[in-house]
Amino acid sequence: MPASQTVYIVDDDAAVRDALGLLLSLHGYRTAFFSDAASFLRTWTLDARGCLLLDIRMPGMDGLALQQALLDLGSRLPVLVITGHGDVHSARAAFRSQAVDFLEKPLQERQLVAAIEEAFARDQGQASDGEAAEQYRRREASLTPREREVMELVVAGRHNRDIAHELGISVRTVEVHKSRVMEKLAVDSIADLVRQHLQQPGRRAPGS
The missing domain is CATH 1.10.10.10 (Winged helix-like DNA-binding domain superfamily/Winged helix DNA-binding domain)
Structure with missing residues (x-):
């Protein structure tokens, strides 16, 4: 895992955040926690690296709305959607907005870790593409x-x-x-x- 990669967790349930923090720390992941979409957006930047673990049902802006907002802002941060109330409509909306995976609570440890690793690999690939593009632009200049x-x-x-x-x-x-x-x-x-x-x-x- 590159040193800059972080699992950003946005969930309004403090107990879920605590449980995820403990679980992911045991696997060596760096984590950052947010209780709502607005607080995440205040700290998010285009160069954020890693992945976003995003709950759907939250007060204010819900998870799917946050996912779309990030796309509109040009974010390339891979998103894993989590929910305790999964349905086909929500899953389709998440995947249309380029979610890496759609996970239902209670989360299964093996499934969650596999999804995070897939998201990190996608993030790393995008970063490599971006570095190559920047090198080309410098040469072209x-x-x-x-x-x-x-x-x-x-x-x-x-x-x-x-x-x-x-x-x-x-x-x-x-x-x-x-x-x-x-x-x-x-x-x-x-x-x-x-x-x-x-x-x-x-x-x-x-x-x-």
């Missing part, structure tokens, strides 16, 4: 304006001769710029360049 122009046209599927004509430069110069782009972005092929470029947030394939 090192491109000159001309190299960026060439890159955009390459990603759009334009051939060297077409790029040269559009930019008013020679085919040989296009090839040099393309080579520098690939070196700076640490890609081995045009296909890899296109894939990494289009994987960045907010970008779409040309013509889409």
Whole structure:
């Protein structure tokens, strides 16, 4: 478990919070407790790591509403929904909002630990993806304006001769710029360049 990963528990029942705290501490998990959605939202940040163990029925904002609110805020924190009053409607709503699991009380220790481990693995994978994207953005920022122009046209599927004509430069110069782009972005092929470029947030394939 990475040192930064925490099980955030939001449940209005103090006895449940105490029991979960004891159980999870025996498994070596770091925990943080909140009695309602509002108190969790006051401390939550986008860089929170680990998972959220979230009760459905709470005064004020309920668990499903909190889950949706976090999605709207851009949270990628994996969510485990827990409830003592499970039904198909609630389960479907939880999974539509990307819950990792839907657990009914009384919680089974083995099932709970397995769900937390799955959530932590998902969180770690998302963090790795985010780090890779940040590395790519830093490399892309090192491109000159001309190299960026060439890159955009390459990603759009334009051939060297077409790029040269559009930019008013020679085919040989296009090839040099393309080579520098690939070196700076640490890609081995045009296909890899296109894939990494289009994987960045907010970008779409040309013509889409």
